[in-house]
Amino acid sequence: MKRHLEALLRQALNDAITAGELPVDRPPPFTVEVPADLKFGDLATNVALVLARQAGRPPRAVADTLLARLRDPEGWLAGTEVAGPGFINFRFAPSFWRMLLAEALAAGESYGRSTVGAGRRVQVEFVSANPTGPLHIGHGRGAVLGDVTARLLEAVGYEVEREYYVNDFGRQMDVLGRSTWIRHRQLRGEDVTLGEDAYPGEYLIDVARALAAEQGDELATLPEAEAVARCRDFAAGVLLAAIQEDLARFGVPFDHFVSERALHAESVFARARAALPADLLYEQDGALFFRTTRFGDEKDRVVVRGNGEPTYFGSDVAHYYRTLSRRFDGLVNVLGADHHGYVARLRAVVAAFGFDPAALRVLLVQLVNLTRGGEPVRMGKRAGEFVTLREVVDEVGADAARFFFLLRKADSQLDFDLELAKKQSTDNPVFYVQYAHARIASVLRQAADTGIVLAPEPDLTRLGDGETEPLRVLVTFPDVVEAAARDLEPHRIVFYALDLAAAFHRYYNQHRILSDDPATTQARLALVRCVQQVLRAALGLAGVRAPERM
Known part of the structure; x- marks a missing residue:
């Protein structure tokens, strides 16, 4: 609809410039929008306001000049009006609406699709939850927002790849291994308790049972460090498979699951470090720092700790090095709102590798408040600290869950009423x-x-x-x-x-x-x-x- 009016306005503008009525060399961009209140018309434009300075004339005079030059051979316009400081409002005749209906019918199932992004590749990274437990409702909201963003980009012509970055490296994985090891020992009758930093959810009891069924008494014969590492790897595999199953049930596909652990095993971090300009890295107090302040970050960031282990940010340097080497035209990362302070350092990484930091766009996702008839939903014992996505989908269905997760902007908190989502009304x-x-x-x-x-x-x-x-x-x-x-x-x-x-x-x-x-x-x-x-x-x-x- 807007494109039809934009074409008429550009023709009127060109005619006015050619006739010497508007002394404009390079017409600036203008907008055509649906007014907030339809009593002002079907569409409105600010073209006269943005042209006024170049033309050296009042906006309303520019608007009158454009309207005098406006051609409407098909009789689509029922009326025009110059309003306020120089906005132009348009009303369309019934014939215009019927013409658009005919276009939509002729387009069929392709109606709404376009080629705006044709020839360009975009990666959308989303969910990327640690494989340390089930997906919770916050992950579910991020999953839907990422998936629908990818669908939209495809609808306008982009080639899209969906990626899940598996954070299976670092301290949280060590905690997972030790928590599973303790659950395994409890099943064997040992009097051991979970520490304060352990994962408390009962889901790890099931993981420990599966581990015992597969490996029998062998774990008990291993040195503790080796047993914990084996528990870690087994639990991560089981939990990632459960995550993938939940996402499939939720209608959220991925093209790639990229392992953080594999990045280090394949020396991607070492290659990324070598690819960075030498003056961007420096040592201090035994640690290796990245000069992210050079790119607008509030302070420089540690990439390798004093003990030689890469930090979480160091892993991200490797991850983005690998991603950028694949030459996408754009990157979209869907992150929880608690990561808002992380965006500047990610853009610093993109810039440090010689790419436009604006190529990385971040969608921050706010919290979900789950209620039942207006009352907060209590957490379950299985997850320990949160309500799982699986529980919500089992109760209300994937359709309702997806739709409800989209009922607010990503950066706004969402109230999700389970009873309302189940209503057949x-x-x-x-x-x-x-x-x-x-x-x-x-x-x-x-x-x-x-x-x-x-x-x-x-x-x-x-x-x-x-x-x-x-x-x-x-x-x-x-x-x-x-x-x-x-x-x-x-x-x-x-x-x-x-x-x-x-x-x-x-x-x-x-x-x-x-x-x-x-x-x-x-x-x-x-x-x-x-x-x-x-x-x-x-x-x-x-x-x-x-x-x-x-």
Whole structure:
């Protein structure tokens, strides 16, 4: 929709410049947006405001000049208005909306997709939870936000790779090994207790049982350090497999699982260190520091401790060295909001290896507050410290969980009510959208049952002027997809789906789709069929099913 108006405005601007009416050498970028209040029009632009300084004229005078040059051979514009300091508001004629509907119908399932990112490769790294326990609901939110971001980028033409960076190296893995070793000894009847720094969840009892079943009494014969290392490796493998199973059930695929331990085993850290400019590294107090302050970080960071072990940040240097060597055009990293202070040092790594730090974009994900009927949900014994993603998906289903995780911007805390997510009523937002899709499917079945064959080119002029509300929402879909991908705002897709579902439900309650007039029926069927098509596409981008019956 915006592109049509942008083309008209550019033509008017070029004509005015050619005629000497606007002395502008290089027209600056301008925006075309849907006004916050539709009483101001269908679209509005700031083109006159951004041109005024170059043109040396008041914005309203620039607006009048552009409107005088505006060509509308198709009669799409019903009215224009210069408002406030120089905004131009536009109202479209019914013929314009019908033209856009015809375009959407002709595009079919490809409607909303574009080639904006064609020829460019992007890596999206997300979840990347330590394999020390089950995924919790915070990981679940990050999983959905990362997955939908990847889907959006693919929808606008990017080639996308999804990566899970497995943090299976360092102190937390040593704690996992020792915790599993203690659980194993407890199962053998030894009177040992978990330390304060151990993982308390009961899930490690199951891991220890599986370990005992596989290795029998052999562990008890090993030196403790070797036994703990074996427990660590076994537990990490079992827990990573469980994580992968949970993600698969949740509809979140990955192209690569990259092991931090493997990066060190394959000497990637050593190669990364050698690739850095020598003046960016220095030794102090026995440790090796990276001059991240040179790139805007608040202080330099340790990459190798005094004992010779790489730090967590040192591992990230190796990880980004490997990733950057694959020559992606962009990197997206989905991180918990508690990592906000980590972003500057990651960008420093990107810059240090000679890449544009702006190529790394970070999506910070805030906490999830889980409630049941308004009351906080208590943590379970199995996980020990959190509610697992598996528990939530088992209770409400993957569709509801995914949709609810998208109901707020990533950087806003999310209240997730389990009871609301299970409701089979229009109070439940995911039910509300899915019901709109199923309702249209029912209408189409009724039409088929009465012998109506959908016309390939219905007469859309039979849609009355009062029937454009769902169409006005429908035709913004390509713009929404493009903006959501550009701005890394996956929540926009479910916001859009809710708006379109609401417009359809109102339309359904106000109009008889299967009317007494065959031509009107065909036009209305075309409209609701297109609404269904776009709802299905929006739900697909969210990774949510579009049911035919409910």
